[in-house]
Amino acid sequence: MIKIKAKDVDVFYGKKQALFNITLDIEENQVTALIGPSGCGKSTFLRCLNRMNDVIDICSVKGEILINDFNINDKSCDVVRLREKIGMVFQKPNPFPKTLYENVSYGPTIHGMAQSKQEMDEIVETSLKKAALWEEVKDRLHEPGTGLSGGQQQRLCIARAISVRPEVILMDEPCSALDPIATAQIEELIDELKKEHTIIIVTHSMAQAARVSQNTGFFHLGQLIEHGSTDKIFKNPDNKKTQDYITGRFG
Amino acid sequence: MNLILFTFIVLLGFTSYYFGRKKAYTIQSTKKRLTALPQFYGYYLAIWCAIPAFIIFSLWAIFEPTIVKLLILSDYSNQGYLDDELNLLYEKSKALSRGQFTGEITPFIEASAEKYLSLRSIAQSSKVVIVLSAIIASVAYAYKRISSNSRTREPVEKFLNAVLFTASLAAILTTVGIVFSLIFQTIDFFKVIPLFDFVFGTHWYPAKAFVRDSSEALDPTMYSDTFGAVPIFAGTFFIAFIAMCVAIPIGLMSGIYLAEYASTKVRQYAKPLIEILAGIPTVVYGFFAALTVGPFLKELGTSMGLEVSAESALAAGGVMGIMIIPFISSLSDDVITSVPQSLRDGSYAMGATKSETIKRVIFPAALPGIVGSILLGVSRAIGETMIVVMASGLAANLTLNPLESTSTITAQIVVILIGDQAFGDPKTQAAFALGMSLFLVTLCLNIVALRVVKKYREKYE
Numbered sequence: 002m003i004k005i006k007a008k009d010v011d012v013f014y015g016k017k018q019a020l021f022n023i024t025l026d027i028e029e030n031q032v033t034a035l036i037g038p039s040g041c042g043k044s045t046f047l048r049c050l051n052r053m054n055d056v057i058d059i060c061s062v063k064g065e066i067l068i069n070d071f072n073i074n075d076k077s078c079d080v081v082r083l084r085e086k087i088g089m090v091f092q093k094p095n096p097f098p099k100t101l102y103e104n105v106s107y108g109p110t111i112h113g114m115a116q117s118k119q120e121m122d123e124i125v126e127t128s129l130k131k132a133a134l135w136e137e138v139k140d141r142l143h144e145p146g147t148g149l150s151g152g153q154q155q156r157l158c159i160a161r162a163i164s165v166r167p168e169v170i171l172m173d174e175p176c177s178a179l180d181p182i183a184t185a186q187i188e189e190l191i192d193e194l195k196k197e198h199t200i201i202i203v204t205h206s207m208a209q210a211a212r213v214s215q216n217t218g219f220f221h222l223g224q225l226i227e228h229g230s231t232d233k234i235f236k237n238p239d240n241k242k243t244q245d246y247i248t249g250r251f252g
Numbered sequence: 253m254n255l256i257l258f259t260f261i262v263l264l265g266f267t268s269y270y271f272g273r274k275k276a277y278t279i280q281s282t283k284k285r286l287t288a289l290p291q292f293y294g295y296y297l298a299i300w301c302a303i304p305a306f307i308i309f310s311l312w313a314i315f316e317p318t319i320v321k322l323l324i325l326s327d328y329s330n331q332g333y334l335d336d337e338l339n340l341l342y343e344k345s346k347a348l349s350r351g352q353f354t355g356e357i358t359p360f361i362e363a364s365a366e367k368y369l370s371l372r373s374i375a376q377s378s379k380v381v382i383v384l385s386a387i388i389a390s391v392a393y394a395y396k397r398i399s400s401n402s403r404t405r406e407p408v409e410k411f412l413n414a415v416l417f418t419a420s421l422a423a424i425l426t427t428v429g430i431v432f433s434l435i436f437q438t439i440d441f442f443k444v445i446p447l448f449d450f451v452f453g454t455h456w457y458p459a460k461a462f463v464r465d466s467s468e469a470l471d472p473t474m475y476s477d478t479f480g481a482v483p484i485f486a487g488t489f490f491i492a493f494i495a496m497c498v499a500i501p502i503g504l505m506s507g508i509y510l511a512e513y514a515s516t517k518v519r520q521y522a523k524p525l526i527e528i529l530a531g532i533p534t535v536v537y538g539f540f541a542a543l544t545v546g547p548f549l550k551e552l553g554t555s556m557g558l559e560v561s562a563e564s565a566l567a568a569g570g571v572m573g574i575m576i577i578p579f580i581s582s583l584s585d586d587v588i589t590s591v592p593q594s595l596r597d598g599s600y601a602m603g604a605t606k607s608e609t610i611k612r613v614i615f616p617a618a619l620p621g622i623v624g625s626i627l628l629g630v631s632r633a634i635g636e637t638m639i640v641v642m643a644s645g646l647a648a649n650l651t652l653n654p655l656e657s658t659s660t661i662t663a664q665i666v667v668i669l670i671g672d673q674a675f676g677d678p679k680t681q682a683a684f685a686l687g688m689s690l691f692l693v694t695l696c697l698n699i700v701a702l703r704v705v706k707k708y709r710e711k712y713e
Contacts, residue, residue, distance in 0.1 A: 058515070081604075081605060084602065088602075089601035093594055095592070095597065097595060099613075111608055111612075165602070
């Protein structure tokens with residue numbers, strides 16, 4: 002089933018065009034990897050999906066992005082509700098300078114999801130469990146989130162993102178600041194999370210894309226060169242550029 | 253004379269730099285590798301020129317007057333003069349030698365004056381000779397020692413280290429010196445006025461302590477109920493409180509606006525404009541408060557049936573608050589801007605609005621810096637003088653009514669020290685005691701500020 006449909010998306014930074022005519026379908030409850038050399042526009046595309054580009058003054062987005070058949074670039078779209086449905090995890094772990102508990106309860110508080118302290122405790126616990134962090138931190142929920150290790154911080158950010166039960170999770174190179182062991186933990190987690198969420202992950206590591214994703218899109222110089230099932234892209238790509246990139250001849 | 257000598261030494265310094273470098277180049281041209289860049293050899297020689305000159309100059313400045321005085325007064329020994337009379341004689345002959353003496357000229361003094369002049373000129377010329385020969389000797393010695401493998405980088409770096417250390421030491425010593433000068437006068441003050449009366453007394457009326465005729469004996473009882481500092485401490489904190497009530501909300505809100513809401517263009521113009529407020533001399537704020545705000549408040553109050561004094565704590569505190577706005581807004585703007593963008597992104601991505609993000613994420617993260625800026629503002633408010641002197645009157649009323657006039661520590665120091673004053677008089681010494689208390693208060697405030705900032709920093713980083 003198709004969760005997100007992007008149709009002819011163009012993105013401009015001031016006068017410079019960063020994305021050209023991107024048309025891409027994203028499958029529900031699967032992991033879609035976006036790969037490509039630095040500066041190819043894959044992160045920019047990711048940020049279009051929860052309208053994070055609104056934060057950048059000079060950035061403008063054209064085209065249609067349909068999520069559950071609703072165009073999020075439409076004026077009637079409520080960005081707060083949109084971002085509740087579409088969570089995001091960033092390249093560098095960015096826990097708030099608050100306690101672990103406050104970090105996870107941030108989203109539910111803003112969206113008024115818990116009626117009582119008990120409900121909130123439950124949300125925090127389930128989110129941390131889903132992020133495979135609960136066992137490590139259950140005794141120090143009221144210590145600062147910034148005191149955790151890099152990998153733990155990133156899992157905390159994932160817990161924060163899933164605390165509002167989003168339908169889609171966007172991940173922007175979530176493992177690039179982590180060591181191999183923490184990376185393996187996050188990848189395992191991604192595999193677990195796709196049961197309940199649709200995941201789109203931007204990554205520099207082709208091995209990671211091959212390991213975690215079912216579908217892959219290859220971006221180059223602001224254009225979507227090729228997309229399809231990960232198996233096909235990695236074993237038998239249609240486009241020569243994709244082949245060159247996959248085999249490490251450029252990028 | 254000293255100026256010419258000094259210029260000459262500076263020129264010598266440049267010359268030795270030039271010669272040192274030149275010698276280094278000569279060594280280099282023989283294909284030997286130097287241990288440092290040629291400039292270092294130049295600096296090395298210049299230092300060898302500066303150090304002996306500096307040492308001899310300072311020794312001279314310390315010992316010359318004492319030796320000259322000893323030599324002159326040796327003429328008067330065995331004649332049964334007292335120390336005070338000898339000092340007077342010496343000062344008289346010094347004045348005569350400068351042609352500034354107006355009293356009766358005795359042959360004795362005239363002789364001393366002539367001797368003084370001749371001693372001075374001997375001292376002067378021997379100084380020139382000694383300084384120059386010392387410099388030439390030391391530079392020549394160092395010049396000879398320069399070879400391809402002599403170490404010049406380390407001594408030059410050490411010298412720079414020493415110069416920078418001296419500079420910071422000067423600042424610290426000045427502070428220590430000021431504190432000491434305050435301490436002794438303060439102790440003298442508390443010998444006459446009991447500490448208890450000063451700290452807990454509720455009447456501050458220094459005008460009662462007219463400058464005393466120094467021939468009269470000091471009678472402590474006449475100062476009872478004169479130097480009770482409670483009203484002016486209360487006034488100080490009260491006016492500072494009013495000022496902060498104006499400055500904190502406006503300053504913080506404009507800081508948040510500049511950092512989070514204003515577009516780059518607005519910020520580019522608005523920030524310097526707000527900072528202009530900080531450049532206005534306080535005396536201008538003072539007459540703004542005294543001539544515009546004060547009378548306006550009085551009229552406004554009268555029309556509402558309130559009794560408002562033309563010189564009120566509200567006028568002074570309010571205007572002081574306006575003066576402090578730029579400190580708080582500009583500093584908190586800097587602090588908020590330096591909160592990493594990744595935190596904002598994280599919050600927006602959770603669906604938080606701008607105000608939620610500011611309230612829940614940015615403000616807590618920036619809190620240590622914001623507290624710092626507020627405390628800086630508080631110390632400005634406590635130390636501010638001119639606005640209070642001009643707009644809040646000089647009578648130290650003990651009141652918590654912002655519509656009445658009240659006075660502060662700094663304003664009272666002004667009151668005490670303008671006009672006639674005598675050293676050793678309790679009225680003058682009271683100024684030192686006030687200065688000391690003010691210093692202690694600001695010191696405590698700074699310590700608290702550091703603690704608070706440190707505490708939050710531990711929590712958030």
